[in-house]
Amino acid sequence: TPGIRPLIAGNWKMNGTGASLGELQAIAAGFAEASGAKADGLICVPATLLDRASKVLAGSPVASGGQDCHAKDSGAHTGDISAPMLKDCGASFVIVGHSERRADHGETDADVAAKARAAWKAGLVAIICIGETREQREAGETLTVLSSQIAGSVPAEATAANTVIAYEPVWAIGTGLTPTIPDVAEAHAHIRAELARLLSEEAAKVRILYGGSMKPDNAADLLSVANVDGGLIGGASLKAADFLAIAGAA
Numbered sequence: 035t036p037g038i039r040p041l042i043a044g045n046w047k048m049n050g051t052g053a054s055l056g057e058l059q060a061i062a063a064g065f066a067e068a069s070g071a072k073a074d075g076l077i078c079v080p081a082t083l084l085d086r087a088s089k090v091l092a093g094s095p096v097a098s099g100g101q102d103c104h105a106k107d108s109g110a111h112t113g114d115i116s117a118p119m120l121k122d123c124g125a126s127f128v129i130v131g132h133s134e135r136r137a138d139h140g141e142t143d144a145d146v147a148a149k150a151r152a153a154w155k156a157g158l159v160a161i162i163c164i165g166e167t168r169e170q171r172e173a174g175e176t177l178t179v180l181s182s183q184i185a186g187s188v189p190a191e192a193t194a195a196n197t198v199i200a201y202e203p204v205w206a207i208g209t210g211l212t213p214t215i216p217d218v219a220e221a222h223a224h225i226r227a228e229l230a231r232l233l234s235e236e237a238a239k240v241r242i243l244y245g246g247s248m249k250p251d252n253a254a255d256l257l258s259v260a261n262v263d264g265g266l267i268g269g270a271s272l273k274a275a276d277f278l279a280i281a282g283a284a
């Protein structure tokens with residue numbers, strides 16, 4: 035989108051230990067050259083790695099982020115992690131409402147909106163994930179699902195500075211399947227229009243990422259679609275060579 039700097043974001047999911055920091059080092063060292071300094075980078079690591087990852091990435095064009103946060107700042111929530119805790123470990127972003135969280139932990143749109151607000155309060159950028167299931171796409175419900183997820187998960191105080199939207203068709207995540215280019219264009223244009231209803235002029239500046247089986251060989255096509263302002267990359271973010279190749283397509 036004109037005037038929007040692309041964001042190439044990795045989601046390591048439940049992968050990575052101290053042994054993976056070398057890969058992160060390679061991403062930090064290679065990102066500026068790979069992207070021609072034309073994109074921002076981000077890796078959302080497991081919470082256990084965040085403090086170390088932030089130190090490895092410090093001073094590079096690649097930020098660190100978390101993959102989820104609790105809606106509260108602190109309290110009796112064993113095993114959960116709050117947005118201020120992520121911030122304390124050097125994060126500048128947090129993914130909220132990833133489809134795996136929605137499916138594995140029953141997170142609703144209202145939960146996701148509360149997490150986005152918690153992220154903002156802690157000074158983090160919220161990457162709010164939306165996307166239809168295979169059944170919803172086959173039933174022709176994709177655009178209505180996206181509308182209702184945006185209405186429910188994106189608080190009206192969202193700005194281009196505090197929020198990124200990630201469109202991730204659930205059936206494309208980790209499957210090697212991707213929507214057709216016209217389908218990606220349609221979904222992203224629809225998301226932009228829905229954001230405009232919610233946020234007025236601010237919507238034109240909000241980054242909308244595509245996620246779902248983005249790889250070095252399809253990244254250039256996906257990233258050149260109108261209203262695609264970067265990618266959220268799972269599997270292909272684990273290897274520096276793949277992630278940097280995608281950054282090169284931005």
Ligand code: PEP
Pocket residue numbers: 045202206207208209210245246247248266267268269270
């Ligand atoms: C994701 O889960 O955010 C994702 C896009 O995964 P993958 O790239 O592996 O499909």
